[in-house]
Amino acid sequence: MGSARPKPKRLAEKLLKIRNMLDGGISQNELIRRMKLENELEQERVSKYERGILEPPLHILNAYAEVANVYIENIIRDDLELPAKLPSNIKKRFS
Numbered sequence: 001m002g003s004a005r006p007k008p009k010r011l012a013e014k015l016l017k018i019r020n021m022l023d024g025g026i027s028q029n030e031l032i033r034r035m036k037l038e039n040e041l042e043q044e045r046v047s048k049y050e051r052g053i054l055e056p057p058l059h060i061l062n063a064y065a066e067v068a069n070v071y072i073e074n075i076i077r078d079d080l081e082l083p084a085k086l087p088s089n090i091k092k093r094f095s
């Protein structure tokens with residue numbers, strides 16, 4: 001049998017950082033609105049993503065990347081950082 005894929009250790013930290021850095025900090029419900037996922041995502045689930053209880057599916061990670069204007073690998077790769085300002089003015093890989 002195959003082994004489980006490795007989970008990013010810093011994912012929850014980065015998801016929380018994105019929300020807290022957007023416009024000086026936004027609510028979880030505002031984040032959901034900006035990601036245009038009101039019909040699919042609830043505040044409780046965002047909270048679980050930010051606390052590392054659940055790992056978001058790829059389309060939700062992509063929505064985080066889009067609102068932050070960063071490449072998705074900046075969120076999921078532990079060796080890459082998020083930019084100092086979000087949303088980022090320029091979409092590039094930050095190391």
